[in-house]
Amino acid sequence: MDETFADVTPAARRRDAVTLLAMMREITGRDPVVDRGIVGFGTYHYRYASGREGDAPAAAFAPRKAAMSIYLADGIDAHAEALAGLGPHTSGVGCLYVKDLEACDLDVLRGVIERSYRTAIAGITANPARE
Incomplete structure (x- = not known):
């Protein structure tokens, strides 16, 4: 897996990926x-209201140059309260963007990822992050 991150820049992003x-x-x-380029763990099945469906990683991240992208299957809104204590970050509908994990509370991040993962594998969500 080390070779997967060998070309990741900047060095802080490579460190955060590990x-x-x-x-x-x-x-x-x-x-x-x-x-x-997405590092995924486990899978879950999603179905949109439109009927479109598929499989996606139940927990995942991607070390992008601009920021670390952390994918949350149940969407950002499901974690609004916890994310208020995370530290510097931005977000999209289902993605958390962090430029430096050392500036964040890793216990908060762990809790958010655990909750999102457990929700995804329990099949509780119909993938609201993308609806």
């Missing part, structure tokens, strides 16, 4: 699968 790899592996109990 941290998230260990954290998500511990949370999920699964080995990572890398697909198109």
Whole structure:
């Protein structure tokens, strides 16, 4: 897996990728699968109201140059209260963007990832992050 992050820049993003790899592996109990630059752990099945459906990683991240992208299957809104205590970050509908994990509360991040993962694998969500 080290070779997956060898070309990741800046160095802080590479460091954060190693941290998230260990954290998500511990949370999920699964080995990572890398697909198109996204490091995923486990899968869940989603179905949109439109009828479109598919499979996606139950927990995932991508070390992008601008920021670390952390994918939350149940959407950002499900974690608004916890994220208020995370530290510096931005977000999209289903994605949390962090530029420096060292500036964040990793216990808060762990809790958010655990909750999102458990929600995804329990099939509780119809993927509101993308609806």
